Amino acid sequence: MAIPYRGKAIRFRWRKTGKPGNPVEYVYFYERLPGSRIFRARCKRGVINSFINRVNGHVRRSRSGKTIYIEGRRADDLFRRSMILAGCSQCTRSETKLAEIVGVIARLGEFETLFWYSKMIKAYEEKGYRGVCRVVRAFKTLYEID
Numbered sequence: 001m002a003i004p005y006r007g008k009a010i011r012f013r014w015r016k017t018g019k020p021g022n023p024v025e026y027v028y029f030y031e032r033l034p035g036s037r038i039f040r041a042r043c044k045r046g047v048i049n050s051f052i053n054r055v056n057g058h059v060r061r062s063r064s065g066k067t068i069y070i071e072g073r074r075a076d077d078l079f080r081r082s083m084i085l086a087g088c089s090q091c092t093r094s095e096t097k098l099a100e101i102v103g104v105i106a107r108l109g110e111f112e113t114l115f116w117y118s119k120m121i122k123a124y125e126e127k128g129y130r131g132v133c134r135v136v137r138a139f140k141t142l143y144e145i146d
Helices: 045-054 075-090 095-107 110-127 129-142
Strands: 008-015 024-030 037-042 059-061 067-070
Touching (some): 008 045, 008 075, 024 045, 024 075, 045 067, 075 095, 095 129
Antiparallel strands (some): 024 037
């Protein structure tokens, strides 16, 4: 009998859109699996994977590769930073600006990370995608990315 994983998890899924043959990739953030989805963003798997490799995060992947289980002492911090990155990537079109955002998120302090994480969670719960994009716009303005 398999024991369900109780830590932080990131899961990727694809959804078909109006354009044929062009699926959109969504990332879902879970406090605990199964259940308790706290955030969803339109983000590519490669963006999250390269960020986790950049910050040397300790993760375990499922057999299918669609789920990332975050482990180790810095699991909460890596989970928060990955969620901030996913929120920013869904509201950013330019790859160069996204690379700048990755650098800024990697350099954030603990309290800054917690602040932006809580802002994005609150915006997602209250206003959804549009609320998150407002927080991302504030993030980009503060760190002079635009």
